[in-house]
Amino acid sequence: xxxxxxxxxxxxxxxxxxxxxxxxxxxxxxxxxxxxxxxxxxxxxxxxxxxxxxxxxxxxxxxxxxxxxxxxxxxxxxxxxxxxxxxxxxxx
Numbered sequence: 001x002x003x004x005x006x007x008x009x010x011x012x013x014x015x016x017x018x019x020x021x022x023x024x025x026x027x028x029x030x031x032x033x034x035x036x037x038x039x040x041x042x043x044x045x046x047x048x049x050x051x052x053x054x055x056x057x058x059x060x061x062x063x064x065x066x067x068x069x070x071x072x073x074x075x076x077x078x079x080x081x082x083x084x085x086x087x088x089x090x091x092x
Contacts, residue, residue, distance in 0.1 A: 048065045050057040 050061045050065070
């Protein structure tokens, strides 16, 4: 009976090892752009859409959108009160 458990344990460990190497079937390659199809919810063009990657959104796209929004805030603050300087950018 002990031999049976030893053989099963060896088979399980071997199977786990082969699976970790990808020798028991491969997953398809992940595409770099995993943006899901969007349904038009009427939100309009002002809603940013970012590419979805493994750990969230692409940081370069988010950074570019934040920079664009900061520039828009600066522009609107100058239009609102031309005598006052625009909001200072926070230092990183």
